[in-house]
Amino acid sequence: MLNADWKHFKSGTDIRGVASAGAPDGQPIDLTDETIEKMTAGFVLWLAAKTGTAPQNQTVSVGHDSRISAARIEAAVLRALTGAGCRVLRCGLASTPSMFMTTVDLGCTGAVQITASHHPFFRNGLKFFTREGGLEGSEIEQILEHAQNGDTPPALQGTSETVDYMAQYSARLRKMIQDGVKAADYAHPLTGFHIVVDAGNGAGGFYAKDVLEPLGADVTGSQFLEPDGMFPNHIPNPENEEAMKSVCAAVMQSHADLGVIFDTDVDRGGAVDHRGREINRNRLVALASAIALENAPGGTVVTDSVTSDGLKTYIEDVLGGKQRRFxxxxxNVIDEALRLNKAGVDCPLAIETSGHAAMRENYFLDDGAYLVTKIIIKTAVLRRQGKALEDLFAALPEPEEAAEVRLPILAEDFRTAGEAVLESLRNCAAHQPHWHLVPDNCEGVRISFDERAGDGWALLRLSVHDPILPLNMESNIAGGAAMIASQLYVNLRTHTDIDASPLETFIAND
Incomplete structure (x- = not known):
């Protein structure tokens, strides 16, 4: 069992902690060199047991995003790996998806990416891969148990060499576009296209310089391509409102045909159409579904739980597919897609509204650059047909209002307290004449409200990692979200284990 000192490093299927000075409330650095070395040694032991490959026969790639703590943590990881006898391939600044691809293209036994995704500059962490993909949460616990117990492989002398794998990864994306667009000028299929890239000062600047420009695209107006681990311009996160406003403005100012934006380590992406309108969340899911289902008619798309009712209508009634809301x-969505395919269900896509999109044709790897590449190919093909990208999801029913309110859980045992709140709301909903519990939801409580109660839906669930109850609401009428929130507040305000004041504020300000 993990004690509290080590358990807090587990963040779902990643390891994360404080790696640099500057954290609020003076949080101390807990991702120390010693801690990182112990975690890496734990990975070596876990990898040996998982693959049957002794440490001295393991080849492990190591990459990192642009964070200011990357060099220090990379040095600690390298010491642990070479000290166990491993052959190490140093990939330097790299995207997280590219590190998985080293297990495919370079035959690496495992891979380590140093990143904390979109989290603040003072945080960092580790992501691990094998040829089978990213690790499960239980496997992260096994690695941390090794670290906690001080387990280490026998001391041997390994080797370290520098590899420019990102060049190979970029070449693969270029060939995808060349083969997908099938332009008369095969080498320059994006001639005449103006595409703005926003890398948020993370690891995604390569996409403009090494993928798009060599194919003939005009990338003027692209912004924040240079890596800067302090992220001085905006949070590198396609879900962040400020970030999306920034890239939308850049598209409009440059009169570009398309804009794309990545998170710090490029496992997520978003897009902007030529009118400066966001293509993220439900629109991104709709677009990715339309692309994926072209080669899998009638197939199933796995999404997360917060997708809109309109998206289900679009996938099933417009595209002729099926949606599995998970x-x-x-x-979670990737594992569900893998399970469905194994059970004989044709499932080509797993996608979250956050921008994580994993396609079966790409090893079910959540890769923002791969998704954006598919979107660019589709844009070019549609242009030849006299159509625009937004025509593809024009039939997506969209709500009049959408909102998210996050309710803090005050109890120390936040999961038990949160489940009690959910059960109370579930029981309440069963007795409301204009509320209807949605039966096919896989987490939390999803309620449909008829026209007399707000004409929309709400989902209250437990956060994946934090002591929070996120409440997502959508309505088809103006003022409907506040109407739905007011009804839910009657129940939620009675619970002393949660702070309902954010909901009060939302109702008052809406």
């Missing part, structure tokens, strides 16, 4: 968390 639990929030990118690994």
């Amino acid at each position: 639990k929030r968390g990118y690994k």
Whole structure:
């Protein structure tokens, strides 16, 4: 069992902690060199047991995003790996998806990516891969148990070499576009296209310089391509409102045909159409579904739980596919897609509204650059047909209002307290004449409200990682979200284990 000192490093299927000074409330650095070395040694032991490959026969790739703590943590990881006899491939600044691909293209036994995704500059962490994909939460616990117990492989002398794998990864994406667009000028299929890239000062600047420009695209107006681990311009996160406003403005100012945006380590992406309108969340899911189902007619798309009612209508009635609405968390939707395919269900796509998208044709790897590449190919093909990208999801029914309110859980045992709140709301909903419990939801409590109660839906669930109850609401009428929130507040305000004041504020300000 993990004690509290080690358990707090587990963040779903990743390891995360404080790696640099500057954290609020003076949080101390807990991702120390010693801690990182112990975790890496734990990975070596876990990898040996998982693959049957002794440490001295393991080849492990190591990459990192642009965070200011990357060099220090990389050095600690390298010491642990070479000290166990491993052959190490140093990939330097790299995207998280590319590190998985080293297990495919370079035959690596395992891979380590140093990143904390979109989290603040003072945090960092570790993601691990094998040829089978990212690790499960239980496997992260096994690695941390090794670290906690001080387990280490026998001391041997390994080797370390620098590899420019990102060049190979970029070449693969370029060839995808060349083969997918099938332009008369095969080498320059994006000639005449103006595409703005926003990398948020993370690891995604390569996409403009090494993927798009060599194919003939005009990338003027692209922004924040240079890595800067302090993220001085905006949070590198396609879900962040400020980030999306920034890239939308850049598209409009540059009169570009398309804009794309990545998170710090490029496992998520979003897009912007030529009018400066966001293509993220439900629109991104709709677009990715339309692309994926072209080669899998009638197939099933796995999404997270917070997708809109309109998206289900679009996937099933417009595209002719099926939607499997599943639990929030990118690994959850990916694992469900893998399970469905294994059971004989044709499932080409697993996607979260956060921008994590994993396609079966790409090893079910959540790769923002791969998704954006598929979108660019589709844009070019549609242009030849005299159509625009937004025509593809024009039939997506969209709500009049959408909102998210996050309710803190005050109890120390936040999961038990949160489940009690959910059960109370579930019982309440069963007795309301204009509320209807949605039967096919896989987490939390999803309620449909008829026209007399707000004409929309709400989902209250437990956060994947934090002591929070996120409440997502959508309505088809103006003022409907506040109407739905007011009804839910009658129940939620009675619970002393949660702070309902954010909901009060939302109702008052809406």
